[in-house]
Amino acid sequence: MPALIREATLMVRAIDLFCGGGGSSWGAQAAGAELVGAVDAWDVAARTYSDNFPGAVVVNTRLSDESGPEIFGDIGQVDLLIASPECTHHSIARGAKPRCDESRRSGWYVMRFIREMRPQWIVLENVAMMRNWEGFRELKTALEDVGYLLTIQTLDAADFGVPQARRRLFIMGELGRKPDEVTVPPSHPLPASTILDEPGTWPAKHAFDERRAEATAERIRAGIAELGEGEDFLVVYYSSDRAGGWQPLTRPLRTLTTLDRFGLVSWVEGIPRLRMLQLPELRRAMGFGLCPRTGREYRLEYGSRRDRVKILGNGVCPPVMQHVIECLTGIGCSLARAA
Incomplete structure (x- = not known):
């Protein structure tokens, strides 16, 4: 790995596909990434994201097989791609509703971005049951064909200082190097009582x-x-x-x-x-705290109460993504191992 990657001052330039309200990006930002682009189909989520990442190019559109980097214009080199494809139709939470083929294919919509931008690192996040999706193995093979070595783990937010049990699948990839597995930091799970006003x-x-x-x-x-x-x-x-x-x-x-x-x-x-x-309590339950880099609080200002609950419930717990990005990029835990 180039020595520069081990510099704690390195700024990793990142984009977030299927960004929602920005939970993944909030964690990536805390890890040292600069978010330069994001896309989401829901206008309320896109506005929320823009509010929290004013320096990013935020595109409000629905991705498809044809979608690619041109939607962002000229944003320059991208080092890290984060994506959380729609998970509704991989999850037991969907109940008995019919499956939507387009939603289940959404994992493929990242491929043009990856092939053409060739970021050094990728992180795809989804519900743990994505492993059972019939396209999962093909997607894994497609990523490997581009040159990514992959580490796939299921992580529980409760193991990362989040007062919520939330298991999610993380596909972590790096060009030319297999990422180390993410190690769970020594901690005691935080009880639900800690989120209450x-x-x-x-x-x-x-x-x-x-x-x-x-x-x-x-x-x-x-x-x-x-x-x-x-x-x-x-x-x-x-x-x-x-x-x-x-x-x-x-x-x-x-x-x-x-x-x-x-x-x-x-x-x-x-x-x-x-x-x-209430919303402040739910925000704590997702692990949103002050960003250690900017000192800002996560803003959740747009849409109805139901919309804002949906943004949180669809999100990624920032402390988990922060830990993943720190370990993957060499800043943080990988840097500590090299010391």
Whole structure:
């Protein structure tokens, strides 16, 4: 590996395809990357990304097999390509809805960018079940044919200081060199209690409000029966998570989705009250903190509440991507190994 790559001052120029609101880029930026381009089909996500990365060329369009680097204009050399192709139709979260062939093919839409830009490093992120996609092996072979040696790992955000259990697949590639596997840093998982605002910050209603759906009330009763009165906990407000419908605050939050689904049951003067988790809490659950390079806070200003929950639920936890990029590019953990 060239000596320059081991310099902590090296600025890695990066683009982010299927960028969403910029979770991957927020982590890459913290690792030392300069985001110069991004693309997403959803206008709310593209505006959110632009707000957080004003120096990047952000394109609001839907990628296809024909899409390539020309959409960015002349942005110069790109060292790192990050992509999070649409994952809805690889995931069990899709329920019984029919599969969409275009969404499942979206992993291929990165190939023209990779062949023509030939970045030194690539990171493709998706749900762990992408391994079961029938095109997965072909995509892997196509990347290898371009010259990338690959390391493929499933990583859990809870192992990287994120107070959420969130397993994702990372395909990491480098031209001419097989990336080392990402090692999990020594840490203790952060519990869901660490994301919560101070009691009384947000209004809450009686947990057994007469308008409460009976299924929700049953999940609340189950939590109280298990933990006892006076113990706060989280409940799945809509649908079910196939894990009992509630969880204690002593464990990392279960995986956030694009739906506004987690509520906090708290006790006030001996009465259980319920409120939904709020956007600042969900942002913490994804691991968004101040960017160590810019000192800025991640901004989530556009769209409805539902839109902003969707942006977070579709996102990548920045601390995980930060660790991946640091190790992959030689800045960070690889630099430490060489010392």
